[in-house]
Amino acid sequence: MALGAGPEIERLMALLSKLPGLGPRSARRAALALLKRREQLLIPLTVAMQDAADKVVTCGVCGALSTRNPCATCSDPARDTTMICVVEEDSALWAMERVGAFSGRYHVLGGLLSALDGVRPEDLRLDGLVARVREGGIHEIIMALPATVEGQTTAHYIADRLKGLQNQATVTYLARGVPVGGDLDWLDDGTIAHALKTRR
């Protein structure tokens, strides 16, 4: 792509197009928006990204991205230390925090087991979780993993591995069923069948 606008603009577009959800066309639109709103958007975003690159680290306890280590959640004395919620990624942790219904701590795996993608147990943040449970004081481990084959395989693998630790921690799973506000007509057959089987 040679636009005559200079290599700096083309490099900006090329890098923006690597963001999830942005293709070449939306990357061009984003680049134009940045260049046209230099003071309001381009410079503040550059500063925010520089800040994030300088300050964001991975929490040594739970693996979450944070500007503190241990992260705010792990070092908050008001949170329940007897519960650990296991999530795939920070995005799931953020979703749980937005809901605000969980007051325990987290463990971010950093992925899911997948034979297809070659993700093995040693590629996930599993040893840290085992160490936290072995240390004791954990009463419940909530598997908040996706309801996919990889998510469920990973959840069962973790439950198996924790079973051998001879501790009192119970492993629980997020309920599955009809989403709140969900219309049966739009749901897949598997969800409907599952919701019917586990009706209460």
Added chain:
Amino acid sequence: MALGAGPEIERLMALLSKLPGLGPRSARRAALALLKRREQLLIPLTVAMQDAADKVVTCGVCGALSTRNPCATCSDPARDTTMICVVEEDSALWAMERVGAFSGRYHVLGGLLSALDGVRPEDLRLDGLVARVREGGIHEIIMALPATVEGQTTAHYIADRLKGLQNQATVTYLARGVPVGGDLDWLDDGTIAHALKTRR
């Protein structure tokens, strides 16, 4: 939104969500992708944005964003100086350059006349265009403006204003009709009627 991840991450998400095409959810995904790919994406994109903020200027002749002033197109002696292609924004200029079928120079208006949005002639880069045409040596001015009410109003306003200059410049308009590869069934009635009326 309090995610416990620190204000730096939340600020990054808030600014990313201001980019066109990104909402709150896709901004969170983009922020996570940036933070997880620090060396490959976050740092190179930060550098590219800093570079763009430092070096990109508006060409004093045509109004295009460029790292040079006059821009590469305006200072290229190989380009036809007798033709000016008038576009709304840099994105239209980039689209024309990708096609590579135009060898003249450009003029970027920076918007379109709009009674609804309160955009008046003095808000556009019009005086520069008039000055370029008045200087002489221009044989053709191609109106490559959107086929919308605003685009056509702007094109006719410009044509009227140039008519008074007593020069030999001809004003032309991009042809309208069925897009290449376009199926009649998917086209709006206005386009089909226009294509039929101007058949050849």
